[in-house]
Amino acid sequence: xxxxASTFFDLGVNLQLIVSGLALGAIYSVVALGFVLVExxxxxxxxxxxxxxxxxxxxxxxxxxxxxxNFFIGTLVITLVMALFGLFIxxxxxxxxxGQGFFAIVLATIGIATVIRxxxxxxxxxxxxxxxxxxxxxxxxxxxxxxxxxxxxxxLVVAASVGAFLAFYSLTRTGLHMRAVAxxxxxxxxxxIDPDRAYALTWAMAIGIAGLGGVMLGHFTPSVNPxxxxxxxxxxxxxxxxxxxxxxxxxxxxxxxxxxxQLVGGHLGTKWREPVAFGILFLVxxxxxxxxxxxxxxERV
Amino acid sequence: MSxxxxxxxxxxLDPSIRRTAPAVRALPFLxxxxxxxxxxxxxxxxxxxxxxxxxxxxxxxxxRFAWVTAERDPNDPRLALxxxxxxxxxxxxxxxxxxxxxxxxxxxxxxxxxxxFPWNSWFRIINYIxxxxxxxxxxxxxxxxxxxxxxxxxxxxxxGTMVGAHVGLIWEQSFWLCLPVAAxxxxxxxxxxxxxxxxxxxxxxxxxxxxxxxxxxxxxxEYLVHYFGFAGVRFTAPSLPSWLHWIPGINPEDGxxxxxxxxxxxxxxxxxxxxxxxxxxxxxxxxxxxxxxxxRDRDISATLLGINVARSKLxxxxxxxxxxxxxxxxxxxxxxxxxxxSFNLEQVLDYGIIIxxxxxxxxxxxxxxxxxxFALPMYFEWMREELPFISDIDFFSxxxxxxxxxxxxxxxxxxxxxxxxxxxxxWQSGKKRLLLRFSEPKAGxxx
Numbered sequence: 001x002x003x004x005a006s007t008f009f010d011l012g013v014n015l016q017l018i019v020s021g022l023a024l025g026a027i028y029s030v031v032a033l034g035f036v037l038v039e040x041x042x043x044x045x046x047x048x049x050x051x052x053x054x055x056x057x058x059x060x061x062x063x064x065x066x067x068x069x070n071f072f073i074g075t076l077v078i079t080l081v082m083a084l085f086g087l088f089i090x091x092x093x094x095x096x097x098x099g100q101g102f103f104a105i106v107l108a109t110i111g112i113a114t115v116i117r118x119x120x121x122x123x124x125x126x127x128x129x130x131x132x133x134x135x136x137x138x139x140x141x142x143x144x145x146x147x148x149x150x151x152x153x154x155x156l157v158v159a160a161s162v163g164a165f166l167a168f169y170s171l172t173r174t175g176l177h178m179r180a181v182a183x184x185x186x187x188x189x190x191x192x193i194d195p196d197r198a199y200a201l202t203w204a205m206a207i208g209i210a211g212l213g214g215v216m217l218g219h220f221t222p223s224v225n226p227x228x229x230x231x232x233x234x235x236x237x238x239x240x241x242x243x244x245x246x247x248x249x250x251x252x253x254x255x256x257x258x259x260x261x262q263l264v265g266g267h268l269g270t271k272w273r274e275p276v277a278f279g280i281l282f283l284v285x286x287x288x289x290x291x292x293x294x295x296x297x298x299e300r301v
Numbered sequence: 302m303s304x305x306x307x308x309x310x311x312x313x314l315d316p317s318i319r320r321t322a323p324a325v326r327a328l329p330f331l332x333x334x335x336x337x338x339x340x341x342x343x344x345x346x347x348x349x350x351x352x353x354x355x356x357x358x359x360x361x362x363x364x365r366f367a368w369v370t371a372e373r374d375p376n377d378p379r380l381a382l383x384x385x386x387x388x389x390x391x392x393x394x395x396x397x398x399x400x401x402x403x404x405x406x407x408x409x410x411x412x413x414x415x416x417x418f419p420w421n422s423w424f425r426i427i428n429y430i431x432x433x434x435x436x437x438x439x440x441x442x443x444x445x446x447x448x449x450x451x452x453x454x455x456x457x458x459x460x461g462t463m464v465g466a467h468v469g470l471i472w473e474q475s476f477w478l479c480l481p482v483a484a485x486x487x488x489x490x491x492x493x494x495x496x497x498x499x500x501x502x503x504x505x506x507x508x509x510x511x512x513x514x515x516x517x518x519x520x521x522x523e524y525l526v527h528y529f530g531f532a533g534v535r536f537t538a539p540s541l542p543s544w545l546h547w548i549p550g551i552n553p554e555d556g557x558x559x560x561x562x563x564x565x566x567x568x569x570x571x572x573x574x575x576x577x578x579x580x581x582x583x584x585x586x587x588x589x590x591x592x593x594x595x596x597r598d599r600d601i602s603a604t605l606l607g608i609n610v611a612r613s614k615l616x617x618x619x620x621x622x623x624x625x626x627x628x629x630x631x632x633x634x635x636x637x638x639x640x641x642x643s644f645n646l647e648q649v650l651d652y653g654i655i656i657x658x659x660x661x662x663x664x665x666x667x668x669x670x671x672x673x674x675f676a677l678p679m680y681f682e683w684m685r686e687e688l689p690f691i692s693d694i695d696f697f698s699x700x701x702x703x704x705x706x707x708x709x710x711x712x713x714x715x716x717x718x719x720x721x722x723x724x725x726x727x728w729q730s731g732k733k734r735l736l737l738r739f740s741e742p743k744a745g746x747x748x
Contacts, residue, residue, distance in 0.1 A: 045504055047650075096718045102503060103450055107657045108717045110650050114710030118703040233511070233646060240508050275519040282512035286497060289505050 012145035017266040018259055023151035023220055025258020026158035027053075030213030031235035032242065032250035033162065034206045040245055041182035041202045044094060045106045048113035050232015052207055056082060056214015057132070057224045058120050064134040071134040075215050082211030086203040094203070095196070113229070121226055128225030132218040154216045161212055162251060165205065169247065178202055234261075234274065237281035243291025253292070330361065382586050389736060405567045416687045419679065424563035426679050428570055430671040432632050435574040437655040437667035438581050439624035444653075445661045446585055447617040448597030449498050453510040454649040456494070456517035457487050457622045461629025462639055463524055466534050469634075476539030476634065480573075483630040484623040491622025498614045502600075514646060522641050533640030536633055539569075566635055573631060577624050578664050584620065593617050658716050660725025669724040677712070678705050 034049045056078060063074035089112065097105055135153050139146035169175040180188040181198040189195050217231065218224050235254065242253025257277055265273045284291060385391045408424050436458070443449050464483040468474050497509040525533065538561035546553050560569055584590045592613045595603040600610045633639050651674065659670025685697045685704070697704055720727055 039504070045507075093714060093718060097721075100717070100721045101661065103444065103653070104657050104661070104717050104721060107650075107653055108714050110654065111710045111713035111717070114713070115707050118705075118707035118710065122700045122703045122707075236508055236511060240505070244504065271519065271522065274515045278512035278515040282497070282509055282516075285501055285505055285509045285512075289501055 013266065014263070015142070016145050016147060017262045019147050019151050021259035021262030022255060023154045023258070024262060025238070025255035026155050027213055027217050027220060027231070027254075028235045028238040028258050029162065029251040029254030030158055030209055030216070031232060032239035032254045033165070033247065034210045034213075035235065035239045036242070036244060036247055036250040037202055037206045037209075040247070041178060042094065042199050043102075044109070045102070046109050046206070047106055047232065048109040048116065049206075049210055049235070050229040051113040051116040052082065052085075052210035053214040053217055053231055054226065054229040055085075055116055055120060056211035057218035057221075057228055058124055058214075059211065060132045060134075060215045060218040061124065061129050061224055064132050065129065074134070075212065078211050078215055079208045082214075083204040083208035086205070086207030087200055089207065090200045090203040094199070113232075117226060117229065126226060128223040131221055131223055132215070135219050150219050154220055157216060158213070161209065165209065166247065174201065234277065237277045240281050240291055241284050243293040246291070246293040249291060249293025330358075384582065384586075389732075401571060405564050409564055417683070418687070419683055423679070424567065426675050428563060428566050428635065430668075430675050431567070431570040431574045432628060432635060433652070433655060433671040433674065434668045435577045436625055436628040436632075437652050437659070437670055438578050438664050439621045439628065440652045441656045441661070441664065441667050442581050442584070442593075442624075443617055443621035445656060445663075445666070446590065446597060447593040447614065449495075449614060449617060450503065450507045451495075451498075451510040451618070451621075452507055452646065452649050453494055453513040453517070453622075454625060454652050455644045455646065456510075456514045457491065457625040458629030458632065458648070459517050459521040459644050460487055460490055460622075461626030461631075462534075462633040462644075463521065464626065465536070465630035465633050466529070466639075469539075470534065470536065471528060475542070477542060479630050479634075480627055483626040487626025488619040488623035491625075492615045492619040494622070495615050495618025498618065499611050511646065514649065518644065521644065525639075525641055531641070533638055533643075534633075535638050536636075539634060570631065570635070573627070577627070578667070581624075582664055589613070589616060654713055658713055658723055660723030662722075663725055665725040665728065666723055669728065673712075673724060677709070681705055681708060 031049050031053060034052070035046060038044055038046045059078045059081065060074070063069040063078065064071065069077075093108060093112065094105070097108060136149045139148050140152070141147075169178065177188070177193045178198045178201060180191075180193055181195045182202075185195050188198070217228060221228065235257075238254035238257040239250050240253070241256060242249030242251070244250075257280075260280065261273045261277055264276045268276075385394055404427065405424070408421065408427070412420055414420055436454070440451075440454055443451055461483040464486050465476075465479045468479045468482050469476055494510070494513045497513075498506050501509055525531075528534075538559045541551065541553075541558040541560065543553075543556065545551070546558060551558055560566055585593070592603070592608045595606055595608055596610055596613045596617075603610050603613070636643075655670035655674050656666055657670075658673055659668065660666030681704075682701070684691050685701060686692055691697065716723065722729075
């Protein structure tokens with residue numbers, strides 16, 4: 001049976017898969033963070049996160065591949081541009097739609113996703129580009145197996161930026177305002193917090209982080225192509241397993257799902273990756289609908 | 302109308318007046334339907350069976366309509382539940398029927414509109430509009446009326462396709478057997494996959510049904526590779542059963558009538574979609590449908606009203622999935638070819654766009670949305686190629702597909718921001734304004 005192929009218990013192969021799974025999981029965490037941040041504070045499910053990530057990767061192509069920008073400057077500029085885009089989405093589309101049904105707003109994000117996909121294909125063409133090479137591309141020998149530098153750097157960069165975000169979110173006054181609006185918008189407005197500003201900031205940060213994740217994704221994948229946007233859907237299990245209402249949980253969920261997907265893909269074949277990830281999602285939702293770290297809401301009739 | 306406040310009960314609500322049993326009332330229709338067969342069998346057929354049939358049906362309909370009109374009491378509260386209870390609705394439906402019947406004949410002519418406006422190619426678009434209206438209506442029954450956001454729509458399209466392929470191609474049974482089998486399989490699996498809805502709501506249900514989608518997708522790929530190989534499956538054209546060959550306009554070749562042209566598909570699709578949408582409208586007006594609406598509004602208070610919420614949710618899932626699988630089976634036979642990547646999650650979102658842009662509540666939304674989704678790209682294509690000034694812009698012709706995609710995305714956002722109730726809402730308010738203008742009382746008239 002191919003389930004117990006000779007590589008199944010091989011330490012080196014498994015280590016390699018786990019490290020690349022952690023790097024993939026780090027990207028999932030970024031996407032899931034984008035979902036959770038927006039969903040938690042504005043009650044909008046942003047299905048366009050995958051497209052924003054793809055847009056970040058293509059900005060990476062424009063900066064690092066075509067213009068040879070310095071990595072740090074380029075990443076900073078991309079993150080800021082994407083944050084501005086997030087502001088536009090809040091003020092241009094989401095604010096006029098306040099009060100509409102859940103599904104209508106979800107579909108508005110799908111409309112945004114469609115436009116992004118179309119514009120990216122107009123600018124860069126439908127063919128795939130090679131992956132970004134602004135980061136060191138070599139490998140390192142650990143425990144008899146080679147691990148890509150890119151995987152490690154992706155993991156570190158994502159950890160640093162997510163850590164910075166979490167510090168901002170939990171320690172600063174503006175972060176406190178954002179959390180207050182997320183937990184109860186009316187009470188927050190009652191004590192003098194401007195919900196509009198908090199929403200705008202949430203969108204800007206979520207999209208900015210997605211742009212950063214896109215740059216990392218462009219280094220991680222073999223090629224930058226329009227199909228990268230599918231990662232937005234694949235990050236759903238990460239967000240749900242962590243619990244849709246927990247920012248920290250989504251990061252852990254992302255790592256778990258990334259490692260599981262790489263292990264399953266490496267041992268059983270890539271076609272099993274999505275069914276297994278979504279099967280786990282299904283089971284978690286059935287037995288623990290709020291996820292592993294989510295909070296349970298009381299409901300009034 | 303102050304004189305009706307007496308305790309007099311409207312005749313139609315009076316329990317002492319017995320109404321004829323439904324079976325008895327259906328008898329004339331059954332006789333009418335059977336008459337050509339009977340007449341053919343006894344060898345007496347001077348006019349051809351179908352003329353007698355049509356004449357009889359017209360007589361029965363006119364008689365029944367006149368009788369119902371004579372009997373109608375304007376104070377009967379059940380009137381509001383009737384389909385077509387207002388004259389404008391009846392007039393509009395009659396006009397729609399006329400247009401739909403005339404449409405294929407008009408499109409079949411080799412009329413050449415000015416500026417190379419596409420003519421014959423509209424047939425394909427209209428067939429897709431009709432087929433997608435059925436699927437979108439079923440999606441709306443679940444998402445719009447019952448409030449269960451399910452992303453497993455494409456999964457049931459796959460199930461319908463699998464049933465169609467297995468019954469029609471592998472077991473080599475008739476196409477007409479595929480449809481009821483697809484409906485049964487869809488209903489059973491719909492009730493099964495609806496079980497998470499008993500526990501989950503809103504966003505979480507959506508996620509769980511995405512899981513269902515990927516699991517069924519894996520099954521579909523395995524099925525396809527196992528039975529048909531990597532090239533995908535090719536469906537054969539269905540043939541009309543021979544006992545229906547007396548219908549006017551049917552000219553069998555070699556004793557077989559294959560549904561293989563756009564014209565023939567139009568009638569099949571139209572029949573099934575009309576039946577399906579009528580079914581949805583009727584379900585929604587029934588007790589079951591009102592229970593769906595109560596579950597959508599707030600399922601906890603629905604339990605307090607004595608509604609079995611679990612049953613309602615599962616029934617809604619089963620009905621919707623059955624119709625979606627039927628539409629999937631039809632779509633696959635219409636499309637002729639299906640391969641591994643024919644069904645992706647984007648297709649569910651397309652159906653979502655159809656019902657939300659068309660209008661979330663009501664069956665009109667499904668129809669308007671399908672028209673929006675299929676007719677607009679066609680229209681854009683024509684504008685891009687033929688209109689002066691626009692066809693000169695090199696950019697549009699170079700990035701044709703992308704421009705269409707971008708315009709569609711922008712239109713979706715614009716419609717949703719500007720008109721939350723969708724195109725159907727736009728239509729309703731326009732109609733209301735028009736009716737008000739015509740029925741406006743004159744100044745100084747006594748009310």
